[in-house]
Amino acid sequence: MTAPTTESSMSTSSRAEVCAAAIADAFADDGEIFASPMGMLPMLGVRLAKLTSNPDLVISDGESLFLGGTPPLFAKADVVEGWIPFRRVFDVVAHGKRHVMMGATQVDRLGNQNISAIGDFARPKRQLLGSRGAPGNTVNNRTSYWVPKHGPRVFVENVDIVSGVGPARAKAAGPGASKYNDIHRIVSNLGVFDVKGAGDTVRLLSVHPGVSVEDVVAATGFALTIEGDVPVTREPTESELMIIRNVLDPKNLRDREVPPVEAGAK
């Protein structure tokens, strides 16, 4: 167990903070592209990356403005460096200089994602948002997924409806679909994954501190690709923790999305 006894120490990172750093790492090598986080933890992670590993990232207010600075979560005022109304988002998607991190109500063994509906499409058990931009994102620009609550009903053998296209399906649809398909990372509250296992399957890259490989396997509804010893996700550095706690998320909104793991519990 990694939970230390010195609760007040800056170096005691919460699960949400580990997730934020893992999300930041997913954007670290992107260079000067539009980082589009959907949801709170992705926004925190992207802004953390912009303040640390990748200052060239282009970020927006989630509506129509590119922000020149790196404001705290949900802050309004900032220097504006560009205009990105919805129509121009579509232009950037097609151009490709974008990395989106979307949510996923379901994600399957082949890295397909569903945000459309649960059940049969003609008469769903539960209607969700609709496929939004997932079909276009996944065949045009780098796409990652964030899952705040990892469980067997999210990580399923086959998604009910394919909104986001995994690499195997993209290849089957031909080079028009596969040449820009780039499912980069899946970050959950338990670990980090990619879709580069044998046969384009979801592969476990690391488990968060305090989580075992067995925990992840038990919470996943399909056979994960696991190669050798699985490393532990890195903990945020002291300076990353300072940025998260004092600059980007002083209200600690992150704990609402990923509750702290109690010491001694998993």
Add this chain to the structure above:
Amino acid sequence: MSKPREKVMTIDEVVAQLSDGMTIGIGGWGPRRKPMALVRAILRSDLKDLTIVSWGGADVGLLARAGKIRKLVYAFVSLDSVPLEPNFQKARQEGTIPEIVELDEGMFQTGLYAAAQRLPFLPMRAGLGSDVLVNNAWIKTVASPYADENGDFEELTAVPALKLDVALVHLNRADAHGNATYLGPDPYFDDLFVQAADKAYLSCEQIVDTAGLTVDTPVQRLLISRMMIDGVVETPNGAHFTLCTPDYERDEKFQKAYAAAAGGSDEDWAAFEARFLSGDEDAYQAAVAAFHAELEGAK
């Protein structure tokens, strides 16, 4: 001096131009700058069997709950701060919309472009490999006639034109002839909607002189030209409860009440309808004012 024709109408005169079975495109985006006064007028009408084309918000939810939609073309339906639109969810889960066309949101734009340019389709990647092409088997792919850098002739989605009979949009300011400006940060796709339609009707917060359109805002905000517009209606607060920045933001308190009623019992919805949707637009706006006065009074 000769002047272009004036097109000022009432809400009811706009709705009188619509007929059963029409394909109607609704501008705005999700819970943003929707022509809600016109949507409410459709709710009050006898219109039926409509095909609704919308990046959807409460416009879709309300029309679905009223049983007005025979076919729905959408990429998402969301209220943002309430992610899942309860009336839309209910309609889908109970199967009350006979025909469903769920597209990728970029395909939706491409389909409007194709219609606006009088093309049968335009190619794009979105849709390939996804269930959008499985659940809409009528949407075909097309092979590029040109080899790519690898010598492949790429197969691309042939996004069909989203041809509209009528477009309904809401902007901040317009003149009596149909020239119009948006004053918020995003034009959305209202110019595309009106160009994809045979007839287009524009509601606005305020009708001003033509010269007034650019008196306090840059010319680049003149999104819509009168040659695309068939009627103009002044409907102050007409996008309520969606946002119409900078005239007003989204009415989150009202939206919460709407979502609670829509997601509640049949009685909850009947009470909401009786309170807000049983009268004309003036009655609606008065009921909204009373709703807020009541909230204030409860403090």
